[in-house]
Amino acid sequence: MKKTDLILNLSDHSRLSKVDAKASVEVILEALTKGIVSGEGVEIRGFGGFYKKYRKARLGINPKTSERTQVKEKFVPFFKPGKSLRKSVNKD
Protein backbone atom coordinates (compact mmCIF):
# COMPACT_ATOMS: atom_id res chain seq x y z
CA MET A 1 0.00 0.00 0.00
CA LYS A 2 1.28 3.43 -0.93
CA LYS A 3 0.46 6.87 0.37
CA THR A 4 -2.04 7.50 -2.44
CA ASP A 5 -3.92 4.26 -1.60
CA LEU A 6 -4.05 5.29 2.04
CA ILE A 7 -5.45 8.68 1.06
CA LEU A 8 -8.15 7.08 -1.13
CA ASN A 9 -9.14 4.63 1.62
CA LEU A 10 -9.33 7.42 4.18
CA SER A 11 -11.41 9.58 1.88
CA ASP A 12 -13.85 6.68 1.30
CA HIS A 13 -14.04 5.70 4.92
CA SER A 14 -14.27 9.07 6.65
CA ARG A 15 -16.42 10.71 3.95
CA LEU A 16 -13.70 13.27 3.34
CA SER A 17 -12.85 14.97 0.08
CA LYS A 18 -9.66 13.67 -1.52
CA VAL A 19 -8.03 17.05 -0.98
CA ASP A 20 -8.81 16.99 2.73
CA ALA A 21 -7.77 13.33 3.05
CA LYS A 22 -4.43 14.13 1.43
CA ALA A 23 -3.92 17.17 3.66
CA SER A 24 -4.82 15.06 6.72
CA VAL A 25 -2.28 12.38 5.86
CA GLU A 26 0.43 15.03 5.45
CA VAL A 27 -0.52 16.66 8.78
CA ILE A 28 -0.40 13.28 10.56
CA LEU A 29 2.99 12.38 9.05
CA GLU A 30 4.31 15.80 9.99
CA ALA A 31 3.08 15.34 13.58
CA LEU A 32 4.78 11.93 13.77
CA THR A 33 8.01 13.38 12.36
CA LYS A 34 7.94 16.25 14.86
CA GLY A 35 7.35 13.88 17.75
CA ILE A 36 10.34 11.75 16.73
CA VAL A 37 12.66 14.66 15.98
CA SER A 38 11.91 16.56 19.21
CA GLY A 39 12.82 13.45 21.20
CA GLU A 40 9.39 13.36 22.87
CA GLY A 41 8.44 10.25 20.98
CA VAL A 42 5.02 9.22 19.69
CA GLU A 43 2.72 6.71 21.36
CA ILE A 44 -0.25 5.27 19.50
CA ARG A 45 -2.20 2.74 21.59
CA GLY A 46 -2.62 -0.54 19.75
CA PHE A 47 -0.31 0.47 16.94
CA GLY A 48 3.08 1.25 18.39
CA GLY A 49 5.55 3.95 19.30
CA PHE A 50 8.05 6.05 17.40
CA TYR A 51 11.25 7.16 19.11
CA LYS A 52 14.76 8.18 18.22
CA LYS A 53 17.74 6.16 19.32
CA TYR A 54 21.28 7.33 19.91
CA ARG A 55 24.11 5.74 17.93
CA LYS A 56 27.68 6.19 19.14
CA ALA A 57 30.43 7.46 16.88
CA ARG A 58 32.33 4.50 15.43
CA LEU A 59 35.01 3.52 12.97
CA GLY A 60 33.37 2.39 9.78
CA ILE A 61 34.79 0.68 6.74
CA ASN A 62 33.78 1.75 3.27
CA PRO A 63 32.74 -1.63 1.81
CA LYS A 64 33.72 -0.53 -1.69
CA THR A 65 37.25 0.70 -0.99
CA SER A 66 37.74 -0.99 2.43
CA GLU A 67 38.96 2.38 3.63
CA ARG A 68 38.49 3.21 7.31
CA THR A 69 36.44 6.28 8.08
CA GLN A 70 35.08 7.85 11.22
CA VAL A 71 31.28 7.67 11.46
CA LYS A 72 29.89 10.47 13.63
CA GLU A 73 27.46 9.97 16.50
CA LYS A 74 23.86 10.23 15.40
CA PHE A 75 20.23 9.59 16.17
CA VAL A 76 18.14 7.14 14.15
CA PRO A 77 14.33 6.93 14.00
CA PHE A 78 12.93 3.77 15.57
CA PHE A 79 9.50 2.11 15.57
CA LYS A 80 8.34 -0.35 18.21
CA PRO A 81 5.19 -2.23 17.15
CA GLY A 82 2.42 -2.38 19.77
CA LYS A 83 0.86 -5.55 21.16
CA SER A 84 -2.25 -5.39 19.04
CA LEU A 85 -0.28 -4.78 15.81
CA ARG A 86 2.06 -7.69 16.58
CA LYS A 87 -0.96 -9.91 17.15
CA SER A 88 -2.87 -8.89 14.03
CA VAL A 89 0.16 -9.59 11.82
CA ASN A 90 0.38 -13.11 13.26
CA LYS A 91 -3.24 -14.15 13.41
CA ASP A 92 -3.10 -16.85 10.71
Place this chain on the structure above:
Amino acid sequence: MSVTKKDIADLLVDRIGVTHNQALSITNDFFDEIKKSLAQGESVKLSSFGNFIVREKSARPGRNPKTGEQVMISARKVVTFKAGPKLKKATQIGV
Protein backbone atom coordinates in the same frame (compact mmCIF):
# COMPACT_ATOMS: atom_id res chain seq x y z
CA MET B 1 5.21 14.10 27.03
CA SER B 2 4.97 11.93 23.99
CA VAL B 3 2.70 12.72 21.06
CA THR B 4 -0.60 10.83 21.20
CA LYS B 5 -3.66 10.38 18.99
CA LYS B 6 -5.29 13.26 20.85
CA ASP B 7 -2.45 15.63 19.88
CA ILE B 8 -2.71 14.54 16.25
CA ALA B 9 -6.50 15.04 16.26
CA ASP B 10 -6.13 18.53 17.77
CA LEU B 11 -3.70 19.42 15.01
CA LEU B 12 -6.16 18.18 12.36
CA VAL B 13 -8.92 20.37 13.83
CA ASP B 14 -6.57 23.35 13.62
CA ARG B 15 -5.13 22.75 10.20
CA ILE B 16 -7.86 21.03 8.17
CA GLY B 17 -10.85 22.61 9.89
CA VAL B 18 -12.68 19.35 10.62
CA THR B 19 -14.73 18.81 13.79
CA HIS B 20 -13.13 17.16 16.78
CA ASN B 21 -15.05 13.91 16.22
CA GLN B 22 -14.06 13.81 12.55
CA ALA B 23 -10.43 14.43 13.47
CA LEU B 24 -10.46 11.53 15.92
CA SER B 25 -12.02 9.23 13.35
CA ILE B 26 -9.49 10.26 10.68
CA THR B 27 -6.62 9.60 13.10
CA ASN B 28 -8.00 6.19 14.06
CA ASP B 29 -8.65 5.30 10.42
CA PHE B 30 -5.11 6.30 9.45
CA PHE B 31 -3.53 3.78 11.81
CA ASP B 32 -6.24 1.15 11.22
CA GLU B 33 -5.69 1.25 7.46
CA ILE B 34 -1.94 0.73 7.91
CA LYS B 35 -2.62 -2.08 10.37
CA LYS B 36 -5.08 -3.77 7.99
CA SER B 37 -2.59 -3.72 5.15
CA LEU B 38 0.17 -5.14 7.36
CA ALA B 39 -2.19 -7.82 8.69
CA GLN B 40 -2.62 -9.01 5.10
CA GLY B 41 1.14 -9.19 4.83
CA GLU B 42 1.32 -6.18 2.54
CA SER B 43 3.99 -3.53 3.18
CA VAL B 44 3.01 0.11 3.56
CA LYS B 45 5.19 2.68 1.83
CA LEU B 46 4.75 6.30 2.85
CA SER B 47 7.02 8.55 0.87
CA SER B 48 8.64 11.37 2.86
CA PHE B 49 8.23 9.21 5.98
CA GLY B 50 9.22 5.57 5.72
CA ASN B 51 8.20 1.99 4.97
CA PHE B 52 6.47 -0.54 7.20
CA ILE B 53 7.54 -4.01 6.12
CA VAL B 54 6.28 -7.42 7.24
CA ARG B 55 9.14 -9.87 7.70
CA GLU B 56 8.96 -13.62 8.15
CA LYS B 57 11.06 -14.98 10.98
CA SER B 58 11.86 -18.67 11.06
CA ALA B 59 11.71 -20.66 14.28
CA ARG B 60 14.84 -20.56 16.44
CA PRO B 61 15.90 -21.94 19.80
CA GLY B 62 15.77 -19.45 22.65
CA ARG B 63 16.10 -19.40 26.39
CA ASN B 64 13.83 -18.24 29.15
CA PRO B 65 16.12 -15.65 30.78
CA LYS B 66 14.52 -16.18 34.15
CA THR B 67 14.78 -19.95 34.41
CA GLY B 68 17.50 -20.66 31.83
CA GLU B 69 15.16 -23.19 30.28
CA GLN B 70 15.59 -23.86 26.56
CA VAL B 71 12.49 -23.26 24.49
CA MET B 72 11.74 -23.10 20.79
CA ILE B 73 10.64 -19.70 19.53
CA SER B 74 8.02 -20.37 16.89
CA ALA B 75 8.14 -18.96 13.37
CA ARG B 76 6.40 -15.61 13.24
CA LYS B 77 5.88 -12.44 11.30
CA VAL B 78 7.16 -9.13 12.59
CA VAL B 79 6.66 -5.55 11.48
CA THR B 80 9.77 -3.49 10.91
CA PHE B 81 9.93 0.18 10.09
CA LYS B 82 12.54 1.58 7.75
CA ALA B 83 12.77 5.33 7.92
CA GLY B 84 13.05 7.25 4.66
CA PRO B 85 15.91 9.65 3.90
CA LYS B 86 13.85 12.72 4.76
CA LEU B 87 12.91 11.45 8.21
CA LYS B 88 16.46 10.21 8.86
CA LYS B 89 17.85 13.60 8.00
CA ALA B 90 15.31 15.45 10.15
CA THR B 91 16.21 13.22 13.12
CA GLN B 92 19.82 14.46 12.91
CA ILE B 93 18.86 18.05 13.68
CA GLY B 94 20.21 19.07 17.04
CA VAL B 95 23.07 16.56 17.25
